[in-house]
């Protein structure tokens with residue numbers, strides 16, 4: 256028997272051996288995480304159990320990823336060491352009520368639901384157990400996301416580290432005080448939607464000045480991507496990078512004048528403020 260074949264049939268060791276993770280509410284965000292755990296070899300398929308609301312979706316998801324998928328949240332929570340909460344904010348208390356018999360201080364709850372406070376999760380759990388609250392975003396699908404995390408009252412450094420490794424599979428992570436979580440939600444949680452609108456508008460503008468749509472979309476998206484990389488990788492203030500584009504008496508400054516007259520800055524500030532405000536309310540419905 257060739258050693259090459261043996262190698263191909265042997266999975267590399269999982270980065271978190273011996274830990275079982277449940278994803279309760281495997282929708283858009285939960286699905287992205289499930290895929291990333293497998294792709295990045297954080298966990299092997301048998302270390303994951305996922306739940307959804309409907310049996311048909313359970314079958315489809317299970318077939319797609321070869322992981323156990325069920326509609327039984329309690330059973331999934333019983334099997335898991337780390338339990339991710341991925342249902343809608345308003346559904347979180349009922350979900351915790353459902354899995355309460357399976358909870359213990361040796362397990363950890365990691366919520367990625369907007370709005371729901373760690374204290375509310377701890378209270379619903381009814382025992383002193385580790386709770387981490389997180390806010391990822393959808394560029395997670397490409398490993399290009401950013402997740403902010405904050406800790407509840409009973410979380411050790413090691414447990415926070417586990418949560419960071421979990422979200423490290425989908426991009427960068429930052430740890431913040433819980434008082435910042437709704438603002439994070441309004442900025443980076445909702446932010447991709449705001450950026451897509453900007454890209455869509457820039458592409459539309461390109462079409463308006465005569466570019467073919469596919470070229471215009473590519474130009475708009477790559478310009479957004481490259482500009483974001485410049486901010487992240489040079490460390491320069493965005494205003495300085497903007498000034499470097501703006502040739503005296505050139506065309507950019509004319510464009511900037513229009514943006515300022517149109518109130519783009521204020522509009523974006525208002526959008527993030529409004530999303531932050533809504534994030535504060537979501538847990539209550």
Ligand SMILES: NC(=O)C1=CN([C@@H]2O[C@H](COP(=O)(O)OP(=O)(O)OC[C@H]3O[C@@H](n4cnc5c(N)ncnc54)[C@H](O)[C@@H]3O)[C@@H](O)[C@H]2O)C=CC1
Nearest residue numbers: 280281282283284306307308341342343344367368369391
């Ligand atoms: N979509 C996004 O960009 C982000 C979403 N979130 C949070 O992720 C959570 C889910 O949001 P999405 O994935 O966008 O929504 P979604 O609707 O795609 O996912 C929710 C999933 O939960 C399932 N579900 C509902 N009740 C259930 C139950 N009792 N047991 C098991 N599964 C159940 C649904 O079938 C659905 O698949 C929300 O709390 C949201 O705040 C957080 C960061 C970003």
Ligand SMILES: O=C(O)[C@@H]1CCC=N1
Nearest residue numbers: 369440443444445537
């Ligand atoms: O729109 C929402 O409520 C969720 C949270 C952040 C992004 N999507």
